[in-house]
Protein backbone atom coordinates (compact mmCIF):
# COMPACT_ATOMS: atom_id res chain seq x y z
CA UNK A 186 0.00 0.00 0.00
CA UNK A 187 2.69 2.40 1.01
CA UNK A 188 4.58 1.84 -2.18
CA UNK A 189 1.37 2.38 -4.17
CA UNK A 190 0.64 5.69 -2.53
CA UNK A 191 4.24 6.80 -2.84
CA UNK A 192 4.41 6.03 -6.54
CA UNK A 193 0.94 7.53 -7.04
CA UNK A 194 2.03 10.84 -5.59
CA UNK A 195 4.93 10.97 -8.03
CA UNK A 196 2.99 10.15 -11.14
CA UNK A 197 2.30 13.01 -13.48
CA UNK A 198 0.40 12.17 -16.62
CA UNK A 199 0.83 13.61 -20.06
CA UNK A 200 -2.06 13.65 -22.47
CA UNK A 201 -1.91 13.72 -26.25
CA UNK A 202 -5.61 14.49 -26.56
CA UNK A 203 -6.53 18.04 -25.52
CA UNK A 204 -8.85 20.69 -26.94
CA UNK A 205 -8.61 24.46 -26.73
CA UNK A 206 -10.67 27.52 -27.58
CA UNK A 207 -9.58 27.01 -31.20
CA UNK A 208 -12.35 24.38 -31.37
CA UNK A 209 -14.68 23.43 -28.51
CA UNK A 210 -12.35 23.73 -25.51
CA UNK A 211 -12.92 26.21 -22.68
CA UNK A 212 -9.24 27.08 -22.12
CA UNK A 213 -6.65 28.59 -24.43
CA UNK A 214 -3.75 26.52 -25.70
CA UNK A 215 -1.42 28.42 -23.37
CA UNK A 216 -3.67 27.72 -20.37
CA UNK A 217 -3.66 24.02 -21.26
CA UNK A 218 0.14 24.00 -21.51
CA UNK A 219 0.51 25.86 -18.21
CA UNK A 220 -1.84 23.34 -16.57
CA UNK A 221 0.28 20.46 -17.88
CA UNK A 222 3.43 22.14 -16.52
CA UNK A 223 1.71 22.69 -13.13
CA UNK A 224 0.77 18.99 -13.09
CA UNK A 225 4.39 18.07 -13.71
CA UNK A 226 3.58 16.38 -17.02
CA UNK A 227 6.60 15.81 -19.27
CA UNK A 228 4.62 16.55 -22.42
CA UNK A 229 1.30 17.65 -23.84
CA UNK A 230 -0.26 17.24 -27.25
CA UNK A 231 -2.86 19.73 -28.44
CA UNK A 232 -5.37 18.11 -30.77
CA UNK A 233 -8.24 20.37 -31.73
CA UNK A 234 -11.03 19.18 -33.99
CA UNK A 235 -10.52 19.29 -37.76
CA UNK A 236 -13.11 21.24 -39.73
CA UNK A 237 -16.57 19.95 -40.51
CA UNK A 238 -18.76 22.39 -42.41
CA UNK A 239 -21.75 23.61 -40.40
CA UNK A 240 -20.53 22.25 -37.05
CA UNK A 241 -19.71 24.73 -34.29
CA UNK A 242 -17.33 22.43 -32.35
CA UNK A 243 -14.55 22.28 -34.95
CA UNK A 244 -11.70 24.48 -36.09
CA UNK A 245 -12.48 26.47 -39.24
CA UNK A 246 -10.02 26.55 -42.15
CA UNK A 247 -9.41 30.30 -41.70
CA UNK A 248 -7.97 29.45 -38.25
CA UNK A 249 -5.70 26.60 -39.37
CA UNK A 250 -2.70 28.89 -39.98
CA UNK A 251 -3.13 30.71 -36.68
CA UNK A 252 -3.58 27.40 -34.83
CA UNK A 253 -0.38 26.02 -36.26
CA UNK A 254 1.75 29.15 -35.80
CA UNK A 255 0.50 29.82 -32.26
CA UNK A 256 1.27 26.26 -31.21
CA UNK A 257 4.76 26.52 -32.76
CA UNK A 258 5.32 29.73 -30.75
CA UNK A 259 4.07 28.12 -27.53
CA UNK A 260 6.18 25.03 -28.14
CA UNK A 261 9.25 27.28 -28.36
CA UNK A 262 8.24 29.50 -25.45
CA UNK A 263 7.86 26.58 -23.03
CA UNK A 264 10.45 24.19 -24.45
CA UNK A 265 12.57 24.24 -21.30
CA UNK A 266 9.60 23.18 -19.18
CA UNK A 267 7.60 20.76 -21.31
CA UNK A 268 7.45 19.12 -24.73
CA UNK A 269 4.52 20.53 -26.68
CA UNK A 270 3.31 18.50 -29.64
CA UNK A 271 1.06 19.83 -32.36
CA UNK A 272 -1.67 17.47 -33.40
CA UNK A 273 -5.22 17.46 -34.64
CA UNK A 274 -8.19 15.24 -33.96
CA UNK A 275 -8.82 14.38 -37.57
CA UNK A 276 -12.45 13.57 -38.15
CA UNK A 277 -13.23 10.74 -40.53
CA UNK A 278 -15.19 13.16 -42.71
CA UNK A 279 -12.73 16.10 -42.72
CA UNK A 280 -10.30 17.16 -45.43
CA UNK A 281 -6.61 16.71 -44.67
CA UNK A 282 -5.02 19.38 -42.48
CA UNK A 283 -2.71 21.54 -44.64
CA UNK A 284 0.28 21.80 -42.25
CA UNK A 285 2.74 19.15 -41.16
CA UNK A 286 1.73 17.96 -37.71
CA UNK A 287 3.48 15.89 -35.08
CA UNK A 288 0.61 13.40 -34.96
CA UNK A 289 -3.03 12.73 -35.74
CA UNK A 290 -5.86 11.24 -33.73
CA UNK A 291 -8.39 9.63 -36.07
CA UNK A 292 -12.00 9.82 -34.84
CA UNK A 293 -15.55 9.39 -36.07
CA UNK A 294 -17.93 12.02 -34.65
CA UNK A 295 -20.59 12.39 -37.31
CA UNK A 296 -22.49 10.92 -40.23
CA UNK A 297 -22.74 12.56 -43.61
CA UNK A 298 -26.44 12.39 -44.36
CA UNK A 299 -27.02 13.67 -47.86
CA UNK A 300 -24.29 16.28 -47.54
CA UNK A 301 -25.34 17.44 -44.07
CA UNK A 302 -23.34 16.37 -41.04
CA UNK A 303 -25.14 14.87 -38.05
CA UNK A 304 -22.94 14.71 -34.94
CA UNK A 305 -23.38 11.69 -32.70
CA UNK A 306 -21.87 12.84 -29.42
CA UNK A 307 -23.45 16.21 -28.65
CA UNK A 308 -26.46 15.13 -26.58
CA UNK A 309 -28.70 12.13 -25.88
CA UNK A 310 -31.60 13.94 -27.54
CA UNK A 311 -29.66 14.63 -30.75
CA UNK A 312 -28.43 11.04 -30.84
CA UNK A 313 -31.97 9.70 -30.47
CA UNK A 314 -33.16 12.09 -33.20
CA UNK A 315 -30.52 10.67 -35.56
CA UNK A 316 -31.59 7.11 -34.73
CA UNK A 317 -35.24 8.01 -35.36
CA UNK A 318 -34.78 10.16 -38.45
CA UNK A 319 -31.90 8.43 -40.22
CA UNK A 320 -31.98 4.83 -39.02
CA UNK A 321 -35.73 4.18 -38.77
CA UNK A 322 -35.56 3.98 -34.97
CA UNK A 323 -33.12 1.05 -35.02
CA UNK A 324 -30.19 1.80 -32.65
CA UNK A 325 -28.23 -1.17 -33.97
CA UNK A 326 -28.40 0.10 -37.54
CA UNK A 327 -27.00 3.32 -36.12
CA UNK A 328 -24.21 1.46 -34.29
CA UNK A 329 -23.44 -0.60 -37.42
CA UNK A 330 -23.12 2.56 -39.51
CA UNK A 331 -20.82 4.10 -36.88
CA UNK A 332 -18.53 1.07 -36.75
CA UNK A 333 -18.44 0.87 -40.57
CA UNK A 334 -16.78 4.28 -40.49
CA UNK A 335 -14.58 3.44 -37.50
CA UNK A 336 -13.32 0.30 -39.24
CA UNK A 337 -12.08 2.55 -42.05
CA UNK A 338 -10.70 5.39 -39.88
CA UNK A 339 -7.06 4.42 -40.22
CA UNK A 340 -7.29 4.00 -44.00
CA UNK A 341 -8.90 7.38 -44.35
CA UNK A 342 -6.81 9.42 -41.90
CA UNK A 343 -3.56 7.46 -41.47
CA UNK A 344 -3.80 8.46 -37.83
CA UNK A 345 -1.26 7.65 -35.15
CA UNK A 346 -3.95 7.18 -32.50
CA UNK A 347 -7.45 5.75 -32.91
CA UNK A 348 -9.71 8.12 -30.96
CA UNK A 349 -12.42 6.92 -28.55
CA UNK A 350 -13.08 3.69 -30.45
CA UNK A 351 -16.62 3.22 -29.04
CA UNK A 352 -17.78 6.85 -28.85
CA UNK A 353 -21.21 5.58 -29.88
CA UNK A 354 -21.59 4.40 -26.26
CA UNK A 355 -21.12 7.90 -24.82
CA UNK A 356 -24.69 8.15 -23.53
CA UNK A 357 -25.51 4.53 -22.71
CA UNK A 358 -25.02 5.03 -18.97
CA UNK A 359 -27.50 7.91 -18.88
CA UNK A 360 -30.10 6.50 -21.29
CA UNK A 361 -31.00 2.96 -22.34
CA UNK A 362 -31.42 3.61 -26.07
CA UNK A 363 -28.64 1.15 -26.97
CA UNK A 364 -27.80 -2.17 -25.28
CA UNK A 365 -24.06 -2.81 -25.60
CA UNK A 366 -24.65 -6.49 -24.85
CA UNK A 367 -26.93 -6.91 -27.85
CA UNK A 368 -25.40 -9.41 -30.30
CA UNK A 369 -25.82 -7.01 -33.22
CA UNK A 370 -23.94 -4.33 -31.34
CA UNK A 371 -21.13 -6.69 -30.36
CA UNK A 372 -20.85 -8.04 -33.91
CA UNK A 373 -20.52 -4.54 -35.41
CA UNK A 374 -18.04 -3.43 -32.76
CA UNK A 375 -15.89 -6.53 -33.02
CA UNK A 376 -15.77 -6.37 -36.83
CA UNK A 377 -14.32 -2.85 -36.61
CA UNK A 378 -11.96 -3.92 -33.86
CA UNK A 379 -10.68 -6.86 -35.90
CA UNK A 380 -9.98 -4.62 -38.89
CA UNK A 381 -8.15 -2.03 -36.79
CA UNK A 382 -5.97 -4.60 -35.06
CA UNK A 383 -4.02 -4.73 -38.32
CA UNK A 384 -3.64 -0.95 -38.58
CA UNK A 385 -0.31 0.54 -37.44
CA UNK A 386 -2.02 2.84 -34.96
CA UNK A 387 -2.32 2.88 -31.20
CA UNK A 388 -5.72 2.84 -29.46
CA UNK A 389 -6.40 5.43 -26.81
CA UNK A 390 -7.88 4.78 -23.40
CA UNK A 391 -9.81 8.04 -23.11
CA UNK A 392 -11.25 9.48 -19.88
CA UNK A 393 -13.00 12.46 -21.51
CA UNK A 394 -16.58 11.35 -20.95
CA UNK A 395 -15.85 10.69 -17.26
CA UNK A 396 -14.80 14.30 -16.69
CA UNK A 397 -17.93 15.50 -18.48
CA UNK A 398 -20.17 13.29 -16.32
CA UNK A 399 -21.49 10.92 -19.00
CA UNK A 400 -19.56 7.80 -18.15
CA UNK A 401 -17.96 6.17 -15.16
CA UNK A 402 -15.44 4.24 -17.24
CA UNK A 403 -13.09 5.33 -20.02
CA UNK A 404 -13.47 4.49 -23.70
CA UNK A 405 -13.19 1.81 -24.89
CA UNK A 406 -15.16 -0.77 -22.97
CA UNK A 407 -13.01 -2.93 -20.69
CA UNK A 408 -13.70 -6.01 -22.83
CA UNK A 409 -12.22 -4.14 -25.81
CA UNK A 410 -9.22 -3.04 -23.75
CA UNK A 411 -8.63 -6.67 -22.76
CA UNK A 412 -8.90 -7.84 -26.38
CA UNK A 413 -6.40 -5.17 -27.44
CA UNK A 414 -4.01 -6.12 -24.66
CA UNK A 415 -4.24 -9.82 -25.52
CA UNK A 416 -3.49 -8.98 -29.15
CA UNK A 417 -0.42 -7.00 -28.06
CA UNK A 418 -1.93 -3.78 -29.38
CA UNK A 419 -0.50 -0.74 -27.60
CA UNK A 420 -2.72 1.64 -25.68
CA UNK A 421 -2.14 5.30 -24.93
CA UNK A 422 -3.79 6.97 -21.97
CA UNK A 423 -5.46 10.32 -22.77
CA UNK A 424 -7.89 12.72 -21.11
CA UNK A 425 -9.55 14.30 -24.18
CA UNK A 426 -9.72 17.35 -21.96
CA UNK A 427 -11.63 20.47 -22.92
CA UNK A 428 -10.49 22.54 -19.94
CA UNK A 429 -7.26 23.34 -18.09
CA UNK A 430 -9.01 22.16 -14.90
CA UNK A 431 -9.55 18.62 -16.23
CA UNK A 432 -6.30 18.03 -18.08
CA UNK A 433 -5.36 14.94 -16.09
CA UNK A 434 -8.89 13.97 -15.05
CA UNK A 435 -9.17 10.29 -14.04
CA UNK A 436 -5.80 9.43 -15.59
CA UNK A 437 -4.22 8.26 -12.32
CA UNK A 438 -7.25 6.12 -11.40
CA UNK A 439 -7.40 4.63 -14.88
CA UNK A 440 -3.67 3.91 -14.85
CA UNK A 441 -4.07 2.21 -11.50
CA UNK A 442 -6.88 0.00 -12.85
CA UNK A 443 -4.81 -0.96 -15.88
CA UNK A 444 -1.82 -1.69 -13.63
CA UNK A 445 -3.96 -3.97 -11.47
CA UNK A 446 -5.11 -5.85 -14.58
CA UNK A 447 -1.51 -6.12 -15.76
CA UNK A 448 -2.38 -4.20 -18.94
CA UNK A 449 0.45 -1.98 -20.21
CA UNK A 450 -0.18 1.48 -21.63
CA UNK A 451 1.79 4.40 -22.99
CA UNK A 452 1.57 8.09 -22.28
CA UNK A 453 4.09 9.70 -24.63
CA UNK A 454 4.25 10.45 -28.32
CA UNK A 455 7.68 8.86 -28.61
CA UNK A 456 6.15 5.54 -27.54
CA UNK A 457 3.31 5.91 -30.04
CA UNK A 458 5.76 6.70 -32.85
CA UNK A 459 8.05 3.85 -31.86
CA UNK A 460 5.18 1.40 -32.34
CA UNK A 461 4.54 2.90 -35.77
CA UNK A 462 8.20 2.56 -36.64
CA UNK A 463 8.55 6.31 -37.08
Ligand SMILES: [Zn+2]
Nearest residue numbers: 274292348349
Ligand atom coordinates in the same frame (compact mmCIF):
# COMPACT_ATOMS: atom_id res chain seq x y z
ZN1 LIG B 1 -13.40 13.18 -30.31
Ligand SMILES: [Zn+2]
Nearest residue numbers: 202204274425
Ligand atom coordinates in the same frame (compact mmCIF):
# COMPACT_ATOMS: atom_id res chain seq x y z
ZN1 LIG C 1 -11.38 15.02 -28.54
